[in-house]
Amino acid sequence: MTYPFHPLAGRSLEVLYSKRRGGGRVFVCDAGDGGSVTLPVEWTDRGPAADEARLSPESLTELLVVVNALFKGCADRGEGA
Incomplete structure (x- = not known):
């Protein structure tokens, strides 16, 4: 395995x-x-x-941008903690 x-x-x-x-x-x-x-x-x-690396640093950076935008959208609507 x-x-x-x-x-x-x-x-x-x-x-x-x-x-x-x-x-x-x-x-x-x-x-x-x-x-x-x-x-x-x-x-x-x-x-x-x-593969040794499943995600490239560039992909992780793009993912961080998306996650931050989602958190900001939730906070703007009063849904975030």
Whole structure:
């Protein structure tokens, strides 16, 4: 499991089977204690390599501008804290 934010990140899981879902492929894996977990192939080491940076500094700056505008709009209407 390579998806860094998943609770099972870094663990090796046994793949029970794979199937198509929503135009992609998922693995159904043994999660222990008789349970299973379904994972997109992209979240595993069998999928494409993950990008190091999900958002560029420029994208984060643009996002900050949007968030600030939303907060200002709420404050102008008396909805902000």
